[in-house]
Amino acid sequence: MSVELGYYTLSVRDLDRAAAFYGALFGWEFTREHDRYLHVTNTAVPMGFTSDEPSSQPNLYYHVTDVDAAAARVAELGGSAGELFDSKSGRGCTCTDDQGTVISLWQPEPGFG
Template identity: 30%
Template sequence: MGVRGGNLQIDNIELNVSDIDRAKAFYGKAFGWSFTDYGPTYCEFSDGRLTGGLTTGGPVRPGGPLVILYADDLAVAQSRVTAAGGRIVRPVFAFPGGRRFHFQDPDGYELAVWSAS
């Protein structure tokens, strides 16, 4: 996932899309974004400042993108999330470039935390 941010800072935004090629065509034409493919279900985008992802790995959620934070230590971040009242909705899993988990905050918003290690 691109160049990582600082510990416990927003690092990435992921959009679930129904068709990666169509999304790449749209964002490339509309905003000049560049893309790096990581298999058939994931593509990283870059707008020159921020990176994010286009994925078909989950349902399309028109209500908003998935905000992803970076953590130096994924286990510590997960403990902090649960101690603060968050609920883990997708346990830690591996992906090309690292591992991550998803959680819901007390209002039901889903976010994720990833780590390169």
């Protein structure tokens, strides 16, 4: 099984300011999923913005074909899986490996991955 980066998010304080800045800088276009999330519609690797405190690192989501099975496998290997969530772009889960490193898993909806 080959697992690669499938989605990533950047945390910003203000979604509208981020859309104006990154739209002008990179030509990115956006759709708003809800009041705390913007999806970028014109990038090769799917991505979006979440409204939260700014982060120095993006949140990376690894593309898996079955997020439920992958989350269960994380637990089998000594890690822990958080609550599974659904969005327009797919189903995801934040996990912690057996050393405490946080990763995210993502099973895309058709058209997103």
